[in-house]
Amino acid sequence: MLFNRSFKLANAIILLFMCVYVSKVSAAVLVNETTKISVVEQSDVAQIEALMTSYQDILNNKNVDNVKTVYTADAQFIGDNFPTATGVNNINALYGDFLSKLDFNIRFEILEVALNKDFGFIQTISTGSISPKGNGSPKGALAGNEEANREIFIVKKITNEWQIYRYIFTAELK
Template sequence: MSTEESQIRSTLNSYRTHLVASNAAGCAALYTTDGATMAQNFETQVGKDSIEKWYKLCFSMIALDVEFEIREVVVASAEYAFARTTSAGMQRKLASGESTRESNQELFVMQKVGGEWKIARYCFCTMNPPSS
């Protein structure tokens, strides 16, 4: 594994750590200044401030206990890479306490900024079957 791939994996593992800790500021800090997150059922959030507000909104509604599997990391250039991951675990609705299985697939576009790999674009969607 190359140093670049190892650094990208480290960023993704940090993201997972902040996600399960419901740490909106920690999640947002891993993005580039003009980063974007494209979440299922939400409008695209662009820029760290919007991204942090979006995570705060999410963490006010749910808590996650998920594990990431990094399935692919491709370093495309000295500045850009992408990673494909899956995550699985539990999602707890804070209002009701109800827990459900969480299963997603994710695509991260990474950008090297100031010597660090940051999340430039992030998109995810559920792998759970549709509700009947």
């Protein structure tokens, strides 16, 4: 019983330290003091931030070539109003299709990160604009086409790097 309390206290102290540390890190995705973080190793936090920043950049900058770097070979994309895509090649083709038709200007806010040794999840909310190619707002401007999505990223560690294993999202109700 004492071990269980000590373990919980130690985890709480580590979690508090990580929240303070992460809130001081400048990142393209938003991680702040309200982000819930539960990880095995501190280096995982930086890897998750880098993964989410890479994913955000893929969308905002139409970097289709980088899709294969953030997803596992056996990944699944499960999105609201999108067909389910299984496998990195099918996911890459799906991104190639919608990134050729849509302009993205979005930002992810990480709400929660929970990781064990090889698997974990990231809960996010993304906000910004998605508009038909050529009809969108200039970068940084949101003119009437704002939207938000709630996302769950199931991540898997492959050769010491976190990658997206399952990506599930739905539109945020307004």
